[in-house]
Each structure stands twice: as structure tokens, then as C-alpha cells.
Amino acid sequence: MAITDLPLVSAITFVPLVGAILIAFIPRDSVGAIRIAALVTALVAWVLSLFMLLGFLPGRPGFEFVEVAPWIPTFGIEYKVGVDGLSAVLVVLTTTLTWISILASFSPIQTRVKEYMVSFLILEVGMIGVFVALDLFLFYVFWEIVLVPMYLIIGIWGGPNRIYATIKFVLYTLVGSLLMLVAILATAFAYQSGHGGDWTGAFDFESLRAFAATSGFADTFQLFAFGAFFLAFAIKVPMFPFHTWLPDAHVEAPTAGSVLLAAILLKLGAYGFIRFAVPLYPSAAHTWAPLIIVLSLIAIVYGAIVALVQPDLKKLVAYSSVSHMGFVTLGIFVFQPQALQGAILQMVNHGLITGALFLLVGVIYERTHDRTIAKLGGLSAPTPVYAAAFGFFVFASIGLPGLSGFVGEFLTLVGTFQVSPWAAAFATSVMIWAAGYLLWMYQRMFFGEVTDFLHSVGHHLVDLRPIEVLTLVPLGTLVVVLGVFPGLVLTVVSGTVSSVLASVDSASAVNLAFWQ
């Protein structure tokens, strides 16, 4: 039996659920056992996903490992999952960061460990589900599942202002996703009426995409459906001006929550654009693209400049995320192969690098219970390994060539340049701003003399512990490997890129004259 015959994708998706259920049976006092069980579960999912990536055939535009089972046959809703290059890469990113996050939570999380670990594993189910769902209804279900555990993670294990932050996060996301649900249903109706009232395939991504390719969806309909999807995804990315929930959520979230929020949750929106919004409504995508490009450019520079004046470490990294994710949306909506490949690579890199930066911020927070940059200083001397690790990821985030961040950004810019040199020039200026806010932060944290505040922390101020090194080493390794051999990701996603661009290229922008 070939590996492709195994329900591998379902296995990866639901292993964490099984783990979560098993953990429910462990007594809550056996904190060690709960932690180990959670870690082992996440590692199993990780190994399975690596197995999938290895067995994955790169460069083919179609979906592999597809599993179909009827779910709500009346409306043609199916349980349909499968992966293409993009999904495969993002699933592996998710499983990697999940076990790292769980490992990173061992020491900081001491209360309600059982609920915490269960939340994390269910969060993983939702995230993987979003990346593998090929049925729009199923996609929506997974999309909303993600909200619940994150709501709890911020709301229970978060900082002092956690209730405000988590309610803002959930309500804001919910506004977008409810509109998306309406658009999904409207799309299914449009498909069904276009097929003589037959519901078969009305929620199936592949048949919807085929329908879209034959100009099945009316232009006006596309504009509104795309608009609804746009709002949902733009809030999730988050794009300017829908980004203000992000700094609040990051500041209040526990370290591992911030890691997954930045590394994976932000990618859900970008993934939604690439997978659904653009191929299903290509004409509307053309119409909306100029606006989205402008918003992306604003996000890139605005996020970086606002990051320059942040007094709080986590807020600084949060605003840098706004800036970095601007590259992703820019790369998607210039509809150019290099730019889209760059955008996808940037998604992976941002996951690795920003994930690591949040881990590193967590390290100092755990020791000092403070994240105010002004109180830190001179950390190079007492904690040299921490300084080296932080410096490594700071330069990765700056986009130093040789590390992965550079290739994604540069490909996006090269692609953008061919469409609009001015847009590329504007975005390239972030090279200066990014160096500004990151080196400013690094200098204030690590150079100079050790501050009085840090002296008062005393013996708690220890260098990286082995477990912390263990969480950072895999990310650092990937950052180097993907910087030197970005082809590892680029070739796997090339099939997705060509299929997405094929759907856009065959469409032309909606003629807005119908408004008159």
C-alpha cells in the first residue's frame, strides 16, 4: 500500500484532538505527565507532517492525499481534505511551531496546565484544518474553531488587561468571518443555481474553482463575495487599518500564545487570500488589487515607523509583524510569479523568525516580569548566549542575506518592481526602517551597562536554559537552511503559484461601469 492511500492528512489534523481527549483523562495534578503527553502528541503530528512533506510530489498544481467523505449530502457539503504545496508547507510550519510552543510553555505555565495543553492541541486541530480543508463549509468550521482556544489562551493565561484584549480579538475576527460565511453561502447558492439546482459540489473548492474559471460567477457578485472574504482575511492578516487588535492581543497573550498567534494565525488570512479569495473571484481580485496594494504599502512602512517608538518589546514585535505581513499581501496582489513565491516564502519566514522573537521576548519576561525596553540594558554581559540568539533573529528579521528573511522579501520586491517600480521603491525603504527599530531595540537591551532594574532582578537573571535553547535551535536552523536553500520551499509551492496565477491571468478586472 502506497503512503498516498493512508488517510495521512486526517491523521495529522486529528492526532492533536485524540491527544487532547487523552489528556482529559490524566489527573490534573500530574502536571508532568500532562506536559509530556501534550508534547508527544504534538511531536507525533509533526513527524506525520514531515512524512507527508517527504511523500509530497512537488511542482504539481493539483491536490495530493485527498480524502472525501459525505457530510451533509443535502447541500453537497463534504468532509474533503487534501494538500498542495502551499498547504503542505504551512502544515509543517504549524506542527513545528506547535511542539515548540508547547515545550516553551513547560516552565512559564504553572496554573491550569491541563486546560492549557488541551487548548493548545485543539488550536492545532483548527489551524491544520484550515490549511487542509477543501470544502468551504469545512474550512469555515475550522476557521472558527481556531478562535475558541485562542480566546481562552489569552483570556485565562494572559496579562493584566487580558479580558479586553481577548474580547477585542474574538469580536473583531468574528465580524469578518461572519461576513465570510454569508459569502460562502452565497457562492454555494450561485453555484447551485448555475447547475440547475444541483447542490453537488456547491461547497467543494475544486469544482467551485473550475466553475469560476469558466466565468461562472457574475462580476457584481464577485465584487461583493470577494469583499466579504477580503474583510475576513484582512482582519486576520492583519492589514492596515484592521490591525489594532494585534498589538493588544500580543501584549496580553502568554508567550506561546503570542508565538502561535504571530507564526500561524496571521498566516490563515494570507492563506485564505491565496487559496480561496483570488482563484474563486479572479475578476474581483483584479478590481480590488490596487486598493490592497496601497494598503499593503502603507502597512509595510507605517508598521515599521510605528514600531520605532514602541516602549514595549511585544508591541514592537507586533508592529513589525504588521510591516512584514504587508509584504505578504503585496506579493499576493501584484499577481506576479516571483512576488507570489516571495510572499509564500515570507509567510514561512515570518512564522519562524517572529515566532522565535516572541520566544526570546518571553525569556526576558519570565525573568524580569517586565517588557519595557527602557528598563533593560547591557544584557550582553550577564547573558551572552541569550544576546547571541536574540541578535541572530534580529538580523534575520532585518532581512540579512544568507538568512531566510531576505529571500522572501527580495523575491516579493523583484516581482513587484516588474509591475510597479514605484511601489517596489516605496516598500524597499523598509530596509532602513526595519534596521532602525530592530537595532534600536537590540542596542537598548543588550549594549551599554547593566541597568539598575536588571541588577534588582539579581540571580533570576540567568542565561538561556537548555529547554529554551531547544526551542530556538530548530527555528534558527531552519532560518539558515532556508536562507541558503530557499529552493526547498520554492519548488514545493511552485505548483500552487502557477495554478493561482493561471486563474488570475485568465480573468480581467470587473468593469466598474455597472455602477452608473
Place this chain on the structure above:
Amino acid sequence: MIFDVLIPLIAALPLAGFALTAVVGRRLDKEAHWLPVGMVLASWVLSMIVAFSALTASGPFADGGYGVKLWDWIPAGTFNVQAGLFVDNLTACLLIVVTTVGLLVHVYSIGYMAHDAGYWRFFAYLNLFMVSMLILVLGDSFLTVFVAWELVGLSSYLLIGFWYRKRSAALAAKKAFIVNRVGDVGFALGIMAIFASTGTLDIRASIEHLISGAPLAVPLPVIALLVFTGAVGKSAQFPLHVWLPDAMEGPTPVSALIHAATMVNAGVYLVARANPIFGRAPEVMVVVAAIGIFTAILAASIAFTQTDIKRVLAYSTLSQLGYMFAALGVGAWTAAIFHLMAHGFFKGLLFLDSGSVIHAVHDEQDMRRMGGLWRRIPITYWTMLIGAVAISGIPPLAGFFSKDEILGEAFKNGFLWVWAIGFVVAGMTAFYMFRLMGLTFWGESRVDPEVEPKIHESPPAMSIPLVLLAIPSVLLGLAIGFPPEDGLLHRWLAPVFEETEQAMGRHAAAYQFFGIDGVLFIATVGIAAIAIVVAWRIFGVELLGLRLRPRRELATDATTANGLTRFLYRASLNKWWFDDLNDLLFIRIGGRVAMFLWWFDRTIVDGAVNGIGALTGDAGRGLRRIQTGRVQNYALGIALGLLVMAGSYLLIVGR
């Protein structure tokens, strides 16, 4: 093919040195230098083999160069960049300078950094720099060069900020990186423009396409200007020159290696490498020449009044780099590279000498607390004197030949203004160098009396590199630059620049010693000699038994003579206020803008979000009052509702 292994090894060996030292260096403690120095020595040997093979056009180099492809770095459809290295005669020349100075600086550092707690870290960083710089000159695509371009920036950042506890060092490191990035934005856009226009980033293939006359997506002069922007940043030309003087916060070996002999030459190398593009954009060439010669005189004027020995040398470096860009701008390609090589050796020497001086007087850098050192540290004094004579352009030392060629070609190519300013700068250079010599070595000792008895010559690890660097500072010109404009170097670099020179319509006229070239020669040497004599009169020396009383008051008189000189003196002392201007623009005004945007983000953007939330809440609270729990109110509501419904039915449907 043996070179398929040798060429990558040149860069790979220091990379291994960096990686191993970074991992185990801390444990090696004071023995940490063996591995990095050994790797650079091996790299130097390989470089010499490769450079010799290339310059003699032997073996695979017979066809203008030899390249090695390593792996498909970025395979993104039509954008396919391979990691590859390429050696031609231009690269060979740079290899000689980079690895020779690099090796000697490594050896020197064994002595200079001996008592530093971060000994191993220093050598790890130095090796990292060597890798980056070697990739920069070896890279065969613009993107590979850009990678190295950024990596030398990183090593520079790490080394300037090496003594990170010092706030000034930390600030200088950050400043260097960020100011460089301004230029890098231009370079990056230039690379994008090259790809958009040619579909490749391989240096030779893309240049061939750019100059083929085919229609381009981006006009050639724009590409040239963007690439030049990168060069301006890395080579610290006006207006991005502000980072280099501050970079002197790094340990002195770093100043010698990175901020004098190698990295700052990267911009000159880049423009020379892209010479076919620049040669076909004469308007950009004028910009290059103007920026170069302006930087030359601006920096020389600042060097006049600085009292920190390393800062004088830093401004001198800016000024000499300006000469090189002026040379590139007037089309004196070979002269630019010639000056690059000569300057690499004598400025490397001068910096290491200054380090030796600083070492001797126990970390004092202020020349006002030096003086009379020449008998105490003779090796340092005599080697530094050689460097000073070389940079002043006195024949037959290295600097004379290269500078004379630059000025001569500027004159003969019709750039009289470049020649005129360059001529003045030649005099200024000789003056500020001998001011430095005078304040440091001549006259009475002003050294702290406590330090005075402890002044000592540096250990052999430091003094031997000084002597070794003095040799090329003396002989390089005679060896590769003589006879003028027809020396070995010209023959080596002819394949690189020939085609561009023809395209520019330049015909090499024979060097006329008894003609225009002789006149220019006498003029340049004359003004340098006069400047040296003036400096000698002011700062005094006992030389060859000739004792003269220093006349320091001459300098004071001159700077306070009238309003103009007083202004010039203050301008020079305050570095023409560029740092103040940048502080105003980017820190104060820029900071305000950033603070405003953050306020905007919290109050307007987030305010809108919270406003909508609050509005919903208020609406809910308002509507809640309807639910009073009294049956009478509900009955009234139902009755009103019925009325409205009935009324609307009658009005709309019933008509």
C-alpha cells in the same frame, strides 16, 4: 579542475574559522587566534595562487577569467540565481589587497587584543568579515555581491560595537549599519531594475544585455545611479559619509582592515565592476566625479582640525575614497583601482601605526596629549612616516603614482574642475598628515606624566605587520605603476576596462614627461612638498640634526585671522554640522513623525474600532430599557405595532 576547489576554498576557509571559533572559541581563551589566523593564512596562499594564475592569464584564466557555479540559490521560475564565484584580473587585484592586509591585521590583532576579554569573539568576527569581503569580490552575480554587501555590513556592525558597554560604540555601530542601509536601498532597487531589464543577475550576462542597445525596462542612467547609491553608502561618500568617522569606535585593527583597506573600497569595486554601464551613462559619470571630488575636499577640510588621531585618519580615508570616485567619474578606471590598492596598503599601515601609538601611550587617542614620541617608538614612527609620505604623494612611494595618474587623467579627459579641486586636496592631504605626524611624534612630549615612563614599542606581533605593510607602501607604485599609465597594472586591467574606454571614445595618449604630464607632476608634487614644509614649520621636528622651534602660534594666528578663517575653522571643527543636521532631520523631526503616527494608530484607527464597539454597547444598553418587565408596556407596544402594520398595509397594498 583544481580551481573549482581552490576558489571556493578562499572564502570557505575563513567561514570554517568563524564557525569553529564561534562554537569553541570561548574555551580556547588566549589560544583562540590560531585557528582564525591559520585559516586566513591558508586563504591568503590560495588567493595568491589564484591571483597569480589570473594575472598571468595562465590555464583556465586565459579567456578573461574563470568562474565556478556552486548551487541553485534561488530557483523561482524565471528568477533563477545561482550561487557562483568568478575571478578575473579585477578580482585578482582586490584579492591581493584584501587577503594581504587581512592576514597582517589578523597577526597584528594577536598583539593588540591580547588583554581583551573578548579575544576569541574578536577573531571570530574578523573571520566572518573576511568571508563576507571575499564573497563580495568573488561573487559572480549582483545578488551574490549584495549578499556579501550586507554581510560586510553585519561584520562591520559587530566589530564597531565590539566594546558594546561603551554607549558611543553601540551608537556608532547602529549608525553605520543604518546609514549603509540607505545606500543599500538604492543598490537593491538597482538590482531589481537590472533584473527587470535583462532577466538575469549574472554580472557579465546582465551587463552584456544592458549595453547591447536592446530596449530596457529601466533606462541605463537610472540603473547606474541606483547602483552608485549603494557605492556611496558603503564607501562613505557625501552625503552618506557620516558613519565612517564614528566607526572609529571599533578596535583599531578593525579600522585598518574594514574602514580603510577593504570594505570601504567595496563601492569603488562595484562601480569599476559595472564600468560598461557607467561608461555609457556620461551624465552619471559626472555625478560620480562630483560626489567623489566634493567628498575629497570636504573630508580633507575636516581632517585639518580633528585632534583624535584615528578620526584624522578616518577623514583622510573619506578623502582618498573621494579621489577614487573622482577617478572613476573621469573614466580613469585603472587609476581608481591603482589608488584603491595603494591606499589599501598605506592606509592600513597608517591605521595600524596609530593603533601602535595608542597602545604605546595607554589607550590615549587625543594627539594633544602626545608629542615627541618618535625616539620612544621608532619602528612605529618610521613606518608611519613612510605611510604619511606615501599618502602625501611624494615620489617614488605608492601614493604618488596612483594620485598622479588620477589627477593627470582628470586634466587630460577635460575635467579641469576635478583636477583643480584634486590639486588643492593633494596639498591639504600632505598638510593634515604632517600635522598628525607633528602632533604625535615631534616637538615636546605632552603625554600624561604617569604614562610617560611606561611608553614602549609594540610587541613583534604588531611591529612585524607594520614593517611588512611599509614595503608595498614604498614599492607598489614602482612595481605595478611604472612607467606611468603603462605599468603592469594597466596591462592587467586592460581586459576589464578596454571595451568601455573605447566606447567612451578615449584614446590613450602616450605619457609625456616632457610635456603636460611633467607639468602636472611638478605641480602636484610641488604643492604637497610646500604643504609638508608648512606643517613642519608649525609643528616642528628635529630631523637630520636640523632643529627648529615649533611655531604652533602660526596655526592659531591663521585660524583667527579674520571672519572667514574663523568660520572655516569652526566648520571644520564641527564637521560642517552634518551630524547636527541629521540629528535634527531624523531624530527630532523623524521621531515626532513616528510619535504622531503612533498617536494616530491608538486614537484614530483603534479609536474607530473601539468606537464602533462602544456604539454597539450603548445601543444595546439603550434598547435594554424597552424590556421593562411590565405587561402594560408590552401590550402598548403590540398595539402600536399592529397599528403601524395595518396602516402600512392600507397605505401600500390597499391602494
